[in-house]
Amino acid sequence: MFYRSLFPRDVFAELDRIQRGLQQGGGDLSPNIRGTARGGYPAMNVGSTPRSVEIYAFAPGIDPASLDVQLEKGVLTVAGERTSVLPPKDAPATVHIDERFSGRFRRVVTLPDDVDPNAVDARYTDGVLHISVQRKAAAQPRRIHIQ
Amino acid sequence: MNDNPALRQSPQADTAPRTAETLLPPVDVIEDGAGITLYADLPGVPKDKLHLHVEADTLTIEGEIALPAPEGLESIHSEVGLPLYRRVFTLSKELDADRVAAEFAHGVLTLRIPKVEHAQPRRIPIQVG
Incomplete structure (x- = not known):
């Protein structure tokens, strides 16, 4: 039995994706010491x-x-693990496409200086982790006494 | 040379044109004896914005991202830059497109496409006249 041509890959969609990746990579490269780990x-x-x-x-x-x-010293870290859905090697099953990420992950974001580490709200909805960090109330302008 | 283009049916006539740029969701496709299981990552798509179409031998997965955004949100860094996912697969004949089972949880779509049950060997009655 031959099942090889079950899901022919869309070559044009693949090219689109590569091109998009190149365009994104050449975009806003901020001089961040932690880099901009795209594609992670x-x-x-x-x-x-x-x-x-x-x-x-x-x-x-x-x-x-x-x-x-x-959240520590203005650096936000998101870590976790995603289990693989792929069958074990000795299972009587064939993997035709294997693109999804599995394993441990960790990503780090540097936050601006004025965020309040005590006002963080994190929600996981539809597969998206949404983290909202409040900024500190703007420091009131104050007069400096000259002695 | 009776090649009048007006008389010929364009092969693209009934396929939808690529109107908008879309994201290509990553998938895993695993086949076992009873059928095929497809997993697709569609984070940010609520259940009511996910659309699955099976038409003839074409399976289309489409989803629209809906994220909660507070007022005045300005993007600083964007890796998911489009609001639409789309991916199209061609199904082969031994797959039963009418019995596709779909499950969608935490942004992962799981599709189970069973194979058509092979025609059972059957006994043909012989009528004696």
Whole structure:
């Protein structure tokens, strides 16, 4: 029995993806010492509002209890593990496509200086971990006495 | 040379044009004796924004990302830069497209496509006239 041509890969979609990756890679390269680890798992989007910093980690298929989120000295770390769905090697099954990430992961984001480490809210919905960190209330301007 | 283009049916006539750029979700496809299991990562897609179509031998997976965004959100860093996932597969004949079972949890779609039950050997009655 031949099942080889069950799911022919879409060559054009694949090329699209490669091209998109190149375009993204040449984009906004910020001089961050931790680099911009693109293509890692989970993929991350970071946004900012005047009152908070919003981090979206695209981490589908994770048990929320196994997710570890830590904020220390302005560095946010998201770590966890995703179990593989692939059958063991001796199982009577064939893996045709194997693209999804599995294993342990860890990603680190540097946050701006004005965030409040005590006002962090993390939610896991539809496979996206949304972390919202409030910014500190702007320091009041104060007059400096000259002695 | 009766090659009038107006009389010929374009092979692309009934396929939808690529209107928008989409993300290609990563998948795992595993086959065993009874069928095929497909896993697709579609993080950020709520259940009501996931669309599965089986038409003839084509399976289309489409999903729209809906993230909660506070007012005035400005993007600083973006790795998921498009709001749509789309991926199309061609099914082969021995797969039973009418009995596809789908499950969607934590942004992972699990599709089970069973194989068509092979025609059972059957006894042909002989009528005696």
